[in-house]
Amino acid sequence: MDAPSLMFEEEFEEIQRVCDKLYSDANGKVVFIVDKNGQPIAAAGELEDLDLTSLATLTAGNIAATGGMASLLEESEFSTQFHEGENTNIHIQIIGQRVILVVIFDQRSSLGLVRLRVRKTSVELTGIFDRLVSKAESPGVKSPLDEITDEDIENLFND
Amino acid sequence: MSFINIASREINCKIVYYGPGLCGKTTNLQYIYGHTNPDAKGKMISLATETDRTLFFDFLPLSLGEIRGFKTRFHLYTVPGQVFYNASRKLILKGVDGVVFVVDSQIDRLEANIESVENLKENLNEQGYDLDRIPYIIQYNKRDLTHLASIEELHELLNHRSVPEFEAVATMGIGVFETLKAIAKLVFLELKKSHR
Ligand SMILES: Nc1nc2c(ncn2[C@@H]2O[C@H](COP(=O)(O)OP(=O)(O)OP(=O)(O)O)[C@@H](O)[C@H]2O)c(=O)[nH]1
Ligand SMILES: [Mg+2]
Numbered sequence: 001m002d003a004p005s006l007m008f009e010e011e012f013e014e015i016q017r018v019c020d021k022l023y024s025d026a027n028g029k030v031v032f033i034v035d036k037n038g039q040p041i042a043a044a045g046e047l048e049d050l051d052l053t054s055l056a057t058l059t060a061g062n063i064a065a066t067g068g069m070a071s072l073l074e075e076s077e078f079s080t081q082f083h084e085g086e087n088t089n090i091h092i093q094i095i096g097q098r099v100i101l102v103v104i105f106d107q108r109s110s111l112g113l114v115r116l117r118v119r120k121t122s123v124e125l126t127g128i129f130d131r132l133v134s135k136a137e138s139p140g141v142k143s144p145l146d147e148i149t150d151e152d153i154e155n156l157f158n159d
Numbered sequence: 160m161s162f163i164n165i166a167s168r169e170i171n172c173k174i175v176y177y178g179p180g181l182c183g184k185t186t187n188l189q190y191i192y193g194h195t196n197p198d199a200k201g202k203m204i205s206l207a208t209e210t211d212r213t214l215f216f217d218f219l220p221l222s223l224g225e226i227r228g229f230k231t232r233f234h235l236y237t238v239p240g241q242v243f244y245n246a247s248r249k250l251i252l253k254g255v256d257g258v259v260f261v262v263d264s265q266i267d268r269l270e271a272n273i274e275s276v277e278n279l280k281e282n283l284n285e286q287g288y289d290l291d292r293i294p295y296i297i298q299y300n301k302r303d304l305t306h307l308a309s310i311e312e313l314h315e316l317l318n319h320r321s322v323p324e325f326e327a328v329a330t331m332g333i334g335v336f337e338t339l340k341a342i343a344k345l346v347f348l349e350l351k352k353s354h355r
Contacts, residue, residue, distance in 0.1 A: 005160055012166035037254035038218075038234065039162045039171050053201045057218045057234070061206070064250040065215070144165060144229060145351050152226050153347045157340045 006136035006143070007041065014128050018121060019044040022101075026117040027109035029088070033125070034059050035099050045104075055102075059092060063100055082111065093118050096126035098133070160254045161350050163229075171232045172346050173254055174339075177279050178261035179271035180212070180240035183300040186329040187261060188219045188235055191339060194332060195221060213239040216251050223343060233343060240275065249282050257294035257346040258283075259338055261329075262317060264299050264307045269316065276317055290320075294345035297324040298338045303331070 015033065023031040023044040030050060032043035038060035040052050066078045081092040091103045091114045101121065103114050135141065162171040176184040185205065192203045201220035208214050217237040222230060238248040260279065262272050280290045297318050299310060310326065318324055323341050327334030 005162060007162070007164040007166055009166045012164070035162065037160060037162070037173060041164075051202055053220050054204055054218075057204060057220075061215060061218075061250075064253065065247075068246055068250055144163060144227070145170075148227055148347075148351055150348070150351075153344060153351070156224050156226055156231065156347075157344060 006132075006141070008132070008135065011128055011132045011135070012042070015042045015125070016044070018042075018124055018128070022103065022117055022121045026103055026105065026114045028103045028105045028114065029108075030102075030104040032056065032102050033095075033099055034102065036060055036063060041099065059100055059102055063092070063094065091115070091118060093122060095122050096129055098129050099125070101125065161256050161346075168228055169230045169232055170226070170350075171234065172256040172343075172350070173234045173236065174257045174259065174342055174346065175251055175255045176235065176237040176259045176261055177248075177275065178240055178300075179263055179268060179275040180242070182240060182261045182263035182268070182272070182275075183327075183329040184237035184240065184261050185211075185213055185217050187259075187298075187300075187327075187335055187338070188217050188237055190329055190332045190335045191221070191235070192219055194336075199223075212241060213237055214244070215239065215247050226347075231347075233346075235339075242274075245278065245282070248278070249285065252282055252286055252288075255283075255286075255288070255293070256350070257296070257342045258290075259342050260295070260297045260317070261327075262297060262299045262313055264301045264313065265304055266306050266308050269308055272313075272317060294342060294349050295320065295322045296338055296342045296345065297322055298327045298329075298334060299324065300327045300329050300334075302326045302333070303328045 019031045019042045028045055030045035033041040034056040035041060038057040040056040043052055070077050077094055079094045083090045088104060088106055093101045095101050103118060105114055176187055178184055199222045204218040206215035219235040221233045221235060223233055224231060236251050238251045283290050299313055325334045325338045329335055
């Protein structure tokens with residue numbers, strides 16, 4: 001399924017709220033959502049020293065690679081991954097075949113708790129992203145690119 | 160596929176550098192990384208073998224300024240050129256908005272270039288893209304070396320569509336930013352067209 005191509009204010013706020021809630025409910029360090037192409041969509045938690053762009057890309061690369069393995073094994077996808085480190089653990093969950101939900105946590109939480117909260121959140125996020133995608137595809141929607149002229153594009157490169 | 164975030168006012172696009180093994184894809188990104196303002200770039204990630212061959216991809220996030228109040232962000236990727244990494248190349252092409260084909264201009268790499276274009280075409284087709292329509296730029300790299308194929312010959316063999324083409328010496332940065340600007344521009348023009 002396609003990743004969303006347009007993000008609107010309303011859904012953006014909703015998704016952010018879901019991330020914030022999961023972050024606190026799961027006792028996580030960091031929660032973030034990235035689309036399958038590696039674009040970060042929302043994040044919550046201890047983000048100060050975090051290179052979110054890099055993490056998002058590597059998460060998407062990882063999911064792409066596991067997806068490739070899945071199709072070689074005639075599986076549709078491996079929807080959950082868990083990586084255990086000495087201090088930090090990562091739980092990765094594909095949501096509605098579209099986007100990826102990542103929870104980073106330490107000993108303040110547990111795999112059981114994270115799993116439980118992620119499962120509940122998945123349902124909620126699937127609903128939001130389904131709505132988002134059909135909204136973006138609905139005919140009346142105006143893309144901000146409509147107003148961009150060839151001249152604007154030209155100007156971007158005049159330096 | 161481009162991603163437009165109306166809430167955070169960002170436009171995100173994905174550009175992939177393609178081409179045969181050792182043609183200079185990673186070198187292009189390294190040069191861009193080394194010569195871009197620190198606040199316009201993120202970290203460059205290279206998933207490489209111990210001998211510095213690309214194993215999965217290189218990644219470089221870049222900001223190219225604002226258009227009508229929207230920040231433009233480009234995600235540059237390279238694929239691994241070695242023939243046996245084809246499964247990885249397919250994955251990297253997912254969601255691509257524009258392709259730069261980096262040609263190794265040396266005569267003894269002619270065959271490898273042609274095979275790589277064929278491979279690009281096939282891999283794009285599998286994802287439902289068409290090399291004859293996607294934003295596409297060709298860069299003739301390694302022009303500093305001897306035993307080179309002429310530009311005319313390379314054009315004849317590799318640029319059937321007559322897309323914009325640039326001569327380059329990626330190690331010295333010649334042609335690198337010209338190539339990047341050209342593909343970014345094509346991607347924007349296409350984005351504008353397809354969102355109409
Ligand atoms: N002389 C010369 N050498 C170049 C040029 N561009 C790249 N090289 C060299 O060619 C070698 C391979 O370059 P890379 O950028 O790693 O090649 P690549 O296309 O990423 O290769 P893969 O990752 O295997 O697909 C390196 O030693 C570069 O320094 C150039 O314009 N001139
Ligand atoms: Mg490389």
